[in-house]
Amino acid sequence: MAAPDILWQNGRFGQTSRRDKWWLEPLLVFLGLGAFLAYANWAAFQGKYYTAGPYISPFYSPEIWGDSPHAWFHGRPSWYPSFLPFSPAFLILWIPGLFRLTCYYYRGAYYKAFWADPMACAVGEPRKSYRGEKTLPLVAQNFHRYFLRLSYIVWFFLLIDAVESFWFDGHFGIGLGSLVLSANVILIAGYVFGCHAFRHLVGGSIDQISKHPVRHQLYDCVSCLNSRHKKWAWASLVSVGFSDIYVRLCSMGIWTDWRIF
Amino acid sequence: MSGTVMISKPTPPRAVFRIWRGDAGGGTFQDYPTAIDQGMVVLDAIHRIQAEQAPDLAVRWNCKAGKCGSCSAEINGMPKLMCMTRLSELNLDMPVIIEPMHAFPSIRDLVTDVSWNFAVKKQIKKFSPRLPDAEDGTWRMQQVDVDRVQEFRKCIECFLCQDVCHVLREHHKHEEFIGPRFLVYTAALEMHPLDTADRVPDLKNKNGIGYCNITTCCRQVCPEGITITENAIIPLKERVVDNFFDPLKKLFHIL
Numbered sequence: 016m017a018a019p020d021i022l023w024q025n026g027r028f029g030q031t032s033r034r035d036k037w038w039l040e041p042l043l044v045f046l047g048l049g050a051f052l053a054y055a056n057w058a059a060f061q062g063k064y065y066t067a068g069p070y071i072s073p074f075y076s077p078e079i080w081g082d083s084p085h086a087w088f089h090g091r092p093s094w095y096p097s098f099l100p101f102s103p104a105f106l107i108l109w110i111p112g113l114f115r116l117t118c119y120y121y122r123g124a125y126y127k128a129f130w131a132d133p134m135a136c137a138v139g140e141p142r143k144s145y146r147g148e149k150t151l152p153l154v155a156q157n158f159h160r161y162f163l164r165l166s167y168i169v170w171f172f173l174l175i176d177a178v179e180s181f182w183f184d185g186h187f188g189i190g191l192g193s194l195v196l197s198a199n200v201i202l203i204a205g206y207v208f209g210c211h212a213f214r215h216l217v218g219g220s221i222d223q224i225s226k227h228p229v230r231h232q233l234y235d236c237v238s239c240l241n242s243r244h245k246k247w248a249w250a251s252l253v254s255v256g257f258s259d260i261y262v263r264l265c266s267m268g269i270w271t272d273w274r275i276f
Numbered sequence: 277m278s279g280t281v282m283i284s285k286p287t288p289p290r291a292v293f294r295i296w297r298g299d300a301g302g303g304t305f306q307d308y309p310t311a312i313d314q315g316m317v318v319l320d321a322i323h324r325i326q327a328e329q330a331p332d333l334a335v336r337w338n339c340k341a342g343k344c345g346s347c348s349a350e351i352n353g354m355p356k357l358m359c360m361t362r363l364s365e366l367n368l369d370m371p372v373i374i375e376p377m378h379a380f381p382s383i384r385d386l387v388t389d390v391s392w393n394f395a396v397k398k399q400i401k402k403f404s405p406r407l408p409d410a411e412d413g414t415w416r417m418q419q420v421d422v423d424r425v426q427e428f429r430k431c432i433e434c435f436l437c438q439d440v441c442h443v444l445r446e447h448h449k450h451e452e453f454i455g456p457r458f459l460v461y462t463a464a465l466e467m468h469p470l471d472t473a474d475r476v477p478d479l480k481n482k483n484g485i486g487y488c489n490i491t492t493c494c495r496q497v498c499p500e501g502i503t504i505t506e507n508a509i510i511p512l513k514e515r516v517v518d519n520f521f522d523p524l525k526k527l528f529h530i531l
Binding site for chain 1: 298300302350352353354355367370373375378379380381382389391392418420421440442443445446447448449450451467468469471484486487488489490491492493496497505506510511513514515516517518520521522524525530531
């Protein structure tokens with residue numbers, strides 16, 4: 016289709032007639048995601064203070080190799096290159112990290128906040144060339160559902176962690192950390208199971224969904240979660256970071272876990 | 277203490293409208309101060325300016341009810357229908373900036389040439405129903421199966437979503453990308469329970485769905501409130517993933 020002859024070309028970066036605070040949302044996203052990325056990387060590289068009693072930080076769970084009592088295998092994996100720094104988080108954190116990186120909500124948010132592509136609707140961009148998600152590297156965003164499938168598994172282990180957080184030395188109990196980890200697993204469930212790709216896989220791909228009553232019910236449930244995907248995304252991001260901070264502070268002895276029961 | 281109380285006739289409130297005047301060769305903004313009344317929309321103000329100050333001001337309009345999609349323009353930088361934008365929503369302490377849509381060629385003043393859209397629509401594979409379900413040549417559908425596509429039928433073709441989409445507006449990919457309006461149109465056909473045509477290869481190769489980077493601007497400006505990004509574009513992107521990027525789903529039928 017031949018392109019029409021457009022008068023409005025070669026706009027400057029940031030050029031717009033908008034009068035509202037269009038810069039506020041991308042700024043908040045930049046600060047929020049930037050702060051989380053900085054903290055998550057710092058926490059992952061620490062390699063210590065990630066367990067406290069029955070609690071384990073969600074950044075480190077499941078702990079496949081490590082030194083804590085939660086670890087499946089003790090120490091460092093033999094195949095892991097000796098010249099690289101090691102932390103149990105490195106073996107896991109890439110799954111939720113890539114799941115969020117390729118998430119449809121986060122894509123739209125960080126393209127605006129970190130890449131100004133565009134910074135906001137109807138605002139001039141810094142670059143005139145554009146390839147979108149058609150070619151490498153961004154065509155790889157299409158692999159989002161692979162990270163979704165891996166995220167089911169990680170979420171399942173977080174669920175086990177939440178259940179185990181109610182067992183103190185073989186006895187049932189409730190600590191503030193139990194509630195923190197339980198809230199975290201619920202918020203992550205709202206985010207993972209409200210994913211656009213999950214919505215498609217459970218029923219979105221079917222044009223005559225009336226012939227699949229179970230999947231129809233599932234599709235409606237996922238659609239309900241999906242309609243607030245942005246809120247689930249942020250709530251679960253905050254909760255996963257807070258859970259790590261809580262466990263870390265307990266582990267370091269800075270904070271004493273409050274036993275409710 | 278005695279004195280004279282002066283009562284002057286109240287002056288009607290006024291606002292300044294900064295309107296783009298020009299044609300395909302270029303143009304400039306001109307300020308039009310005008311009286312405004314309670315309940316007015318931007319299109320009312322434009323008509324008053326046309327009647328009192330600028331009879332040659334070109335503007336396209338029709339229904340004044342947000343259903344014909346004719347009076348699309350950019351008001352204070354955001355694509356909107358002039359007939360559905362109340363002056364009470366705007367800050368009238370500053371001039372109200374009114375421009376034509378930027379993603380299409382200018383004809384004159386606020387009127388743009390949107391014919392590119394109609395040409396794009398003709399290129400999309402037409403509705404292709406399965407054989408009739410009954411001997412009288414009719415079909416049977418369940419309401420739940422058409423619920424999803426009915427949302428897309430609300431589109432009034434105002435092309436505000438096309439205008440705000442940065443792929444068209446900023447990067448002028450009109451030759452490679454059909455824009456959100458026609459992704460909605462394609463979704464309405466592709467998800468229809470009776471349709472048998474396969475538009476997914478076209479979506480990837482001809483229609484440039486990969487250019488969409490999910491800014492959600494199209495959804496934000498839609499005057500009909502169609503959830504364009506989440507209900508049309510992303511499901512189509514997922515169908516492209518089914519066909520071209522996910523052999524596991526085909527092999528193992530997994531979620």
